[in-house]
Amino acid sequence: MTDVDRGVTGRQPQAVRSALAVLEEVARAGAGVNAKEVAEALGMPPATTYRLLNLLVGEEYLVRLPDLHGFALGAKVAGLAGAIAPARVPTAARDVLGGLRGQVRAGVHLVLVAGATLRCADVDPDLPLASVGLVEGHLHATAVGHLVLAEEDDWRDAVHHPGRLVALTAATPTRPADVEACLGQVRAHGWAGQSGQLHEGVACLAVPVRGATGLLVAAVAVSSARGVVPVEYLAAAQECAAALAPLLD
Amino acid sequence: MTQRAPLGELPVRSPVAGLRRRGLSVAEVLAQSVSALAPSAAVVAVPSIVMVQAGAATLPVMLAGTALVVLVGWCLTHFARRMAAVGGVYSYTAKGLGPGGALLAGWALVVGYAAVAVSALVGSVAYLTSATGLPPTGWSPALLALGIGALATLTTVRGIRLSARVALALEVVSVAVVVVVLGVLLVAHDGGTGTGAAVVEGPVTAGGVATGVVLAVAAFMGFESAATLGVEARRPLVVVPRAVLWTPVAAGVLFLAAGLAQVVLLSAAPVEVLTSDVPVARLADAEGLGALSRLLDAGIAASFFACVTGSTNALSRVLFSMSREGVLPRALGRTHRRFSTPAVALAVVLPVLVGVPAVALGSGARARDVLAASLTVSALGYVLAYALAAAAMPLFLHRIGELTRPALAGGVTAAALASGVLVVALAGASWAGSGAMVVVFAVAWLPGPVLWAVLARRAPERLARVGVYDQATASSLLPGQGVRR
Numbered sequence A: 001m002t003d004v005d006r007g008v009t010g011r012q013p014q015a016v017r018s019a020l021a022v023l024e025e026v027a028r029a030g031a032g033v034n035a036k037e038v039a040e041a042l043g044m045p046p047a048t049t050y051r052l053l054n055l056l057v058g059e060e061y062l063v064r065l066p067d068l069h070g071f072a073l074g075a076k077v078a079g080l081a082g083a084i085a086p087a088r089v090p091t092a093a094r095d096v097l098g099g100l101r102g103q104v105r106a107g108v109h110l111v112l113v114a115g116a117t118l119r120c121a122d123v124d125p126d127l128p129l130a131s132v133g134l135v136e137g138h139l140h141a142t143a144v145g146h147l148v149l150a151e152e153d154d155w156r157d158a159v160h161h162p163g164r165l166v167a168l169t170a171a172t173p174t175r176p177a178d179v180e181a182c183l184g185q186v187r188a189h190g191w192a193g194q195s196g197q198l199h200e201g202v203a204c205l206a207v208p209v210r211g212a213t214g215l216l217v218a219a220v221a222v223s224s225a226r227g228v229v230p231v232e233y234l235a236a237a238q239e240c241a242a243a244l245a246p247l248l249d
Numbered sequence B: 001m002t003q004r005a006p007l008g009e010l011p012v013r014s015p016v017a018g019l020r021r022r023g024l025s026v027a028e029v030l031a032q033s034v035s036a037l038a039p040s041a042a043v044v045a046v047p048s049i050v051m052v053q054a055g056a057a058t059l060p061v062m063l064a065g066t067a068l069v070v071l072v073g074w075c076l077t078h079f080a081r082r083m084a085a086v087g088g089v090y091s092y093t094a095k096g097l098g099p100g101g102a103l104l105a106g107w108a109l110v111v112g113y114a115a116v117a118v119s120a121l122v123g124s125v126a127y128l129t130s131a132t133g134l135p136p137t138g139w140s141p142a143l144l145a146l147g148i149g150a151l152a153t154l155t156t157v158r159g160i161r162l163s164a165r166v167a168l169a170l171e172v173v174s175v176a177v178v179v180v181v182l183g184v185l186l187v188a189h190d191g192g193t194g195t196g197a198a199v200v201e202g203p204v205t206a207g208g209v210a211t212g213v214v215l216a217v218a219a220f221m222g223f224e225s226a227a228t229l230g231v232e233a234r235r236p237l238v239v240v241p242r243a244v245l246w247t248p249v250a251a252g253v254l255f256l257a258a259g260l261a262q263v264v265l266l267s268a269a270p271v272e273v274l275t276s277d278v279p280v281a282r283l284a285d286a287e288g289l290g291a292l293s294r295l296l297d298a299g300i301a302a303s304f305f306a307c308v309t310g311s312t313n314a315l316s317r318v319l320f321s322m323s324r325e326g327v328l329p330r331a332l333g334r335t336h337r338r339f340s341t342p343a344v345a346l347a348v349v350l351p352v353l354v355g356v357p358a359v360a361l362g363s364g365a366r367a368r369d370v371l372a373a374s375l376t377v378s379a380l381g382y383v384l385a386y387a388l389a390a391a392a393m394p395l396f397l398h399r400i401g402e403l404t405r406p407a408l409a410g411g412v413t414a415a416a417l418a419s420g421v422l423v424v425a426l427a428g429a430s431w432a433g434s435g436a437m438v439v440v441f442a443v444a445w446l447p448g449p450v451l452w453a454v455l456a457r458r459a460p461e462r463l464a465r466v467g468v469y470d471q472a473t474a475s476s477l478l479p480g481q482g483v484r485r
Helices: A013-029 A035-042 A046-058 A077-081 A091-103 A132-137 A143-151 A176-189 A231-248 B026-037 B039-080 B089-132 B139-158 B160-188 B206-218 B223-229 B236-267 B279-286 B290-325 B343-362 B367-399 B405-426 B436-445 B447-458 B460-464
Strands: A062-064 A070-073 A107-114 A117-122 A192-195 A203-210 A216-224
Touching: A013 A035, A013 A046, A013 A070, A035 A046, A046 A062, A046 B236, A091 A107, A091 A117, A091 A231, A107 A143, A107 A231, A117 A132, A117 A143, A143 A176, A143 A192, A143 A203, A143 A216, A176 A192, A203 A231, A216 A231, B026 B039, B026 B160, B026 B223, B026 B236, B026 B290, B039 B089, B039 B160, B039 B206, B039 B223, B039 B236, B039 B279, B039 B290, B039 B367, B039 B405, B089 B139, B089 B223, B089 B290, B089 B343, B089 B367, B089 B436, B089 B447, B139 B160, B139 B290, B139 B343, B160 B236, B160 B279, B160 B290, B206 B367, B206 B405, B223 B236, B223 B290, B236 B279, B279 B290, B290 B343, B343 B367, B367 B405, B367 B436, B436 B447, B447 B460
Parallel strands: none
Antiparallel strands: A062 A070, A107 A117, A107 A216, A192 A203, A203 A216
């Protein structure tokens, strides 16, 4: 990608400042703000504003809404904010998760999903995930990641280097064909399971939590240190996901 | 500013899903435009026919044609930066002129792409027969056309990645061959003058200049075809506008340099060379560079082949778009399960694109005549589409509240000039020397207006969908902004 990143160089500080101001203004004004309103609010020349808006849309930090004149923040912004913003989970949802934790002898986690970004929002305090960072960063090697990738038209859009997938264990799917095979299973079953792909001997089951329109908003993950996908908890996890759906959508 | 009209619901899936999304690199997107333009074929073939029309004004005329095309390209970038389309200029026009204008422009584009694919196929056959010494008419060129057609089918169905790479490689080689040949000829040039000077420094007439500009514009046809890769390109809103603007700029530099070289060379040559099928190859022969001229033939054949695949790729994606909108049968919008290419649209168009030239050549028509006739048809289609798209640009920007003064001026100028070129082309001062091709174009283009009329009466809701593009989906938006997902 570096070969085309010549639009703004480090020698144009004013352009960078203006672009950030445009981004802030869209965030402040809310989804649907149009180019003229942004230009007026910032007191910037219209032509400059249009150019910067197009630049930010090109880089996918902003999205042009289907009417083509409204703007909104793109899912890519979540990548900037995700690391610092605390993920809030309603108490009612925590109670639902508590209920499942009482039923199963495995770790139960809630992972929020925005586009292709994961947030481990509620990790089981008794049987925690070995590494939250690895789960959030390696979609190809986790059960929740497989759920997210299976939603995409092309999973290559959602991972950082589709040609160079990291092998965390010997079982990690690193070749595109292996990933495709995993995703095929996910699409066929409606849930995901992996064993030993992220950590040796750790398996995980992930069940989607879908909003009213069918959009993937979160996943319930059940992790087991026995090395076998804990399918015996599938029904309980699905029930939990169904109860979470209205609380998280 | 806090109170806004309710935002429509965002779809979960893009209306143009099914193509392989975001896979093509900058070079591959560029390759699409470059191959459809076929620069080496254009810079070898076009300057000499401009000279015959424009005489002493050849270079200014070529410059004017280049400038007009670059201006049209600049107009298209305003769309390309804002929407990732599959229908290219067709989808763009829809956003400015509405579904009616879009169908007129879209079908003109369909005719343009189809006709240029036919002429490129014939061109490829003609130059291959010249390079290999096969008889130029009869069954062997017809079989050659079928063979090239089969190869084109393979590369286009297999995926734009393969066809773009093959096309770019062929194009780079053939441009290099052209540059070498012209360079060698210029070095060998002794500064004398021949009977060709009478034509090259010939009288300048208004009609000749106008026709010359039409021909110069025709040399760039296809430069906008990267606009059909909106879904398949990586970062399309950045890459596609660059390809659409810089392809004609770079090709224009090559075109003008080759034009200058040919003005110098052909004014020193006998007039028969200038009016021959392939003046540059004849010049090379005359200098005793027979091998070089064979190489030139092969290079141009390769360039024409790349143009066949480039135009077919673009054509199939316009039809795919129309099908996804419901304007054409739904089957045309189906994609290949493994290769994610619009395979059904390709399967429908390729037999026609290969069959027409194969039958024409098999029944004894001269390659040059078929080439000139199909080029005329395609030029009419392209220029009509360019004029409509340029006119649509300021309207589109006005509609979304982003019109600037330069954009208005550029759009109006480009639309007016392109319309002027179209009128000249129609007026029959045509290089093919026949009005029959205007009739052929009109008949081929008729489905556009007919579709518009029928749909406006029978299915206005389908007409309203015209202009689908890879719009924002629920997952492309940061959640929690009050947009219903």
